[in-house]
Amino acid sequence: MLIHAHNLSFSYAQQTVLDDISLSLQAGQLIGLIGPNGASKSTLLKLLAGLYKPQQGDIQLLGKPLSAWPARERGRVLAWLEQQGAIHWPLSVERLVALGRLPHLTPWQTISAVDEAAIEHTLEATNVLHLRKRSAQTLSGGERSRVLLARALAGQPRVLLADEPIAMLDLAHQLQIMQLLRDIAQGEAGVIVVLHDLSLAARYCDQLYLLQQGRVVAQGTPPQVLTEALLRKVYGVECAIQWGHIPSITALYPVP
Amino acid sequence: MRYSLLVALLSALVLTLFISSLMIGRNPLPIWQAAQASLHDTSSIVAIILTEIRLPRALIGLSVGATLGLCGAAMQGLLRNPLASPDLIGSASGAALGAIIVLYYGWQANFSYLLPLASMVGALLTTLLIFVLTGRSAGITTLILAGVAINALMGAMMSLLLNLAPSPYAMRELVLWTLGDLTDRSMDDFWLMLPFTVLGWLLLLGIGHGLRALSLGEQTASTLGVQTLWLRWRILLAIAFALGAAVATTGMIGFVGLVVPHLLRPLVQYDPARLLPVSALGGAALVLAADIGVRLIPSESTLQVGVLTALVGAPFFLHLILRSRYEQI
Amino acid sequence: MVFRFSLWLSLFLMLFSGGSGAENAPPQRIVSMNLCVDQLLILLAEPQQIAALTQLAHDPDASYYYQKALAYPTNKGLAEEVLPFKPDLVIAGEYAHVATVQLLKKLGIPVETLPIPNSLNEVFNNIRRIGELVGQPERATTIIQQMQQRLAQASAPVSNAPLVVVYEANGYTVGDASLRGEILHQAGWQNAATQLGINSYGQIALEDLIRLKPLALIDSPYRAGTYSRAQALLAHRALKSSAFSPHIIQIPSKLTICEGPWLIDVIEQLQAERLKLTVGTTP
Structure with missing residues (x-):
């Protein structure tokens, strides 16, 4: 068990944001968090990343309470990919991706051959090798998303928490990144990804958690969660769902 | 440019300027003979001029410049904002106010360490105030506006306190605090500032990875294992210690903390960690050069060193604002 | 009210009479606008001739006759402060505010200025000048002579x-x-x-x-x-x-x-x- 979260509740400014949520991530699993805007998917991810502390419930990372992990050690096993993450200085792509290795370095250590190899591998896997010398602030939206994902992967984490990593991408890159996440979620590692594209969620994820207003409305395999009735209830949209080799979901807007 | 080459070049520049600073004064000083004299016979006139007048001036210029560059680079890294610097956001004027309270009202006559200490408290409180006012990721406009307000307030308080000070010379010394001055500082002043300066510098050791991680934002940095709150406090305290000691000794030498990191940043490929040591060297070079400049410019009375740094820095600052406007919109 | 009226009346009269009429009688209401004039007035004038001194005359660090000066009111050298003393002579320093001096002269008050001495001879001149202004020339001469005697005793070629x-x-x-x-x-x-x-x-x-x-x-x-x-x-x-x-x-x-x-x-x-x-x- 990579992550086991139990009965999480979180409120902010006296407003309950997450209410009694339980979630577990196994090694080799790709979990999708779906739900309408404002469902607190990102907040849940931040809780799992240790950025916020839940008021109730507990989170175990590799069998140890998340809060008991020393920050740098935690950084080595868990990576969080911010939604539209910031890049504050025009660092080169190479240097930016190398930041992912920071949890592996003591304050005075510089990048070693092992780190170099990991960076190289990640640059290649995310298809940004050709950009390595480019300034990270001059990238297109798609390139930028891939570079930031590469940063998160450079630390070779066991758990990747990715917040809408494909939001800015074109169709080809969306498929490419989802395939990459699928490939990562193998063996020792697992991924939790926040998604809006339900077809891609259906196609790539092992498990889906459907959230609405801070509660888990449904949980299970894609066919269990993505039902026309549930989507009608949660999104207020009439949908047609076809399960095939490539599942597809067509949204039909309700006739007034 | 290779990093080690850059460090070597800047070090050579600082060394050259340091020696030039020792050579420049009211009268030519045969520096080699003076140095030998100061080793063998400390009572010779050239030795006194070298070791008690020119050496403290050069040493103070060096360490104050290094502090200004370092603090500027650390603050810009922390706030991820190229326009942040301790003098623009008001830390330095807070420090100056603290020094004025202690110096002109005779508090420091009994306990000389009170002067740098008061300056530190001033720097700490103003910086803290700015951090609280502007929040965690301060936008450029908020930061500058807050700085304008703090600087105006501190300037008014400085003026008021100097006006009310019992010394008949106090009011005329406002300019020493607002523009900075290195004239006739002694080794006593240098020894007084040194421990606090070094303490401030030491606090900044090993923050490189933290600043690097902050390039990705505060939250990502903390998932990378950076204790961002501790990092903030460390930089805050470092600025309070080193900048407080510097301002207590020389007054506010403006724009060094802004200009130096900004000029050097591209040369270290925008790496906020490597920027720290080179900014320290660059700051030292700039202040030493400006202090040589004010001694070379023929003027009736002594010219403040901050006049030269502001003449270089202010147009540069305007240029930065203009550029950031194009980038933001 | 009465006071104010009489003040304005006297100002009015001064404007048209062109100062005090009696040129030879020594002034009786002297206002000093300079610290050094303060000292020379205390040295040379009769106490009742002095209407006001400067504020600095009450500063023990600056004023040699600090103790004696405490007996007199002071002014900060502004025209509006000087006027209520109804001075018949104002003595200012060489670098007094030009505007103040002009204003006082315009109001018909005689204003004299005392130069800053750059030698002992000029010091003697200043003492003599104040002695004449306050109507005590003999007193001034005596003091100058005493000073010169002491000086002759003190200095010897070295x-x-x-x-x-x-x-x-x-x-x-x-x-x-x-x-x-x-x-x-x-x-x-x-x-x-x-x-x-x-x-x-x-x-x-x-x-x-x-x-x-x-x-x-x-x-x-x-x-x-x-x-x-x-x-x-x-x-x-x-x-x-x-x-x-x-x-x-x-x-x-x-x-x-x-x-x-x-x-x-x-x-x-x-x-x-x-x-x-x-x-x-x-x-």
């Missing part, structure tokens, strides 16, 4: 006069063409500032001071015990180094700010310090 320099806050000093410059000479010292080309007044850099290596520094601190960078200069380590460490002669500022008979005391003190410091060395 060969090998030792170097001295006046060193004040911010390094301000005087040259030979100044009153204090002459006093140094009268006391048998040689003014080191002249070697730097300083003629009357100027600033001396710390490095130059050390190169000159004077035997003594004259410190005459105004408001000692207050603090500023300017005043801290005298505590600079370089001045205390073993090779240099000049003797520091302290003279209270109230003796050096203004001219008067006490200047002879200063000369005598400087003489005595010189003799003490050069004892044992060849004359």
Whole structure:
């Protein structure tokens, strides 16, 4: 068990944001968090990343309470990919991706051959090798998303928490990144990804958690969660769902 | 440019300027003979001029410049904002106010360490105030506006306190605090500032990875294992210690903390960690050069060193604002 | 109300009468607008002739006749403060505010200005001038004669006069063409500032001071015990180094700010310090 979260509740400014949520991530699993805007998917991810502390419930990372992990050690096993993450200085792509290795370095250590190899591998896997010398602030939206994902992967984490990593991408890159996440979620590692594209969620994820207003409305395999009735209830949209080799979901807007 | 080459070049520049600073004064000083004299016979006139007048001036210029560059680079890294610097956001004027309270009202006559200490408290409180006012990721406009307000307030308080000070010379010394001055500082002043300066510098050791991680934002940095709150406090305290000691000794030498990191940043490929040591060297070079400049410019009375740094820095600052406007919109 | 009316009436009358009519009678309501005029008035005038002194006359550091001055009201040198004293003579310093002096003259009040003396002769002139203005010329003559006698006794030609320099806050000093410059000479010292080309007044850099290596520094601190960078200069380590460490002669500022008979005391003190410091060395 990579992550086991139990009965999480979180409120902010006296407003309950997450209410009694339980979630577990196994090694080799790709979990999708779906739900309408404002469902607190990102907040849940931040809780799992240790950025916020839940008021109730507990989170175990590799069998140890998340809060008991020393920050740098935690950084080595868990990576969080911010939604539209910031890049504050025009660092080169190479240097930016190398930041992912920071949890592996003591304050005075510089990048070693092992780190170099990991960076190289990640640059290649995310298809940004050709950009390595480019300034990270001059990238297109798609390139930028891939570079930031590469940063998160450079630390070779066991758990990747990715917040809408494909939001800015074109169709080809969306498929490419989802395939990459699928490939990562193998063996020792697992991924939790926040998604809006339900077809891609259906196609790539092992498990889906459907959230609405801070509660888990449904949980299970894609066919269990993505039902026309549930989507009608949660999104207020009439949908047609076809399960095939490539599942597809067509949204039909309700006739007034 | 290779990093080690850059460090070597800047070090050579600082060394050259340091020696030039020792050579420049009211009268030519045969520096080699003076140095030998100061080793063998400390009572010779050239030795006194070298070791008690020119050496403290050069040493103070060096360490104050290094502090200004370092603090500027650390603050810009922390706030991820190229326009942040301790003098623009008001830390330095807070420090100056603290020094004025202690110096002109005779508090420091009994306990000389009170002067740098008061300056530190001033720097700490103003910086803290700015951090609280502007929040965690301060936008450029908020930061500058807050700085304008703090600087105006501190300037008014400085003026008021100097006006009310019992010394008949106090009011005329406002300019020493607002523009900075290195004239006739002694080794006593240098020894007084040194421990606090070094303490401030030491606090900044090993923050490189933290600043690097902050390039990705505060939250990502903390998932990378950076204790961002501790990092903030460390930089805050470092600025309070080193900048407080510097301002207590020389007054506010403006724009060094802004200009130096900004000029050097591209040369270290925008790496906020490597920027720290080179900014320290660059700051030292700039202040030493400006202090040589004010001694070379023929003027009736002594010219403040901050006049030269502001003449270089202010147009540069305007240029930065203009550029950031194009980038933001 | 009555007071105010009479004030305006008197102003009105003054405007049209062109000042007090009796030119020969000594003035009875003198207002001073300068610290040094204060001192000379107390020295020469009858107490009832003095209507008001300056505020600085009540500053024990600046005013030689501080105790006596406490008996009189003061002003800060503004026209609106001076007028209520209904002065029949206002005496200002050389650098009084031009606008104030013009305004007072326009209102028909006679205003005299006293120059800053740059030599003992000019000091005698000032004493004589004030004596005449207040109608006490004999008193002035007596005082001048006494001063000249004491001076003749005190000063004697000195060969090998030792170097001295006046060193004040911010390094301000005087040259030979100044009153204090002459006093140094009268006391048998040689003014080191002249070697730097300083003629009357100027600033001396710390490095130059050390190169000159004077035997003594004259410190005459105004408001000692207050603090500023300017005043801290005298505590600079370089001045205390073993090779240099000049003797520091302290003279209270109230003796050096203004001219008067006490200047002879200063000369005598400087003489005595010189003799003490050069004892044992060849004359």
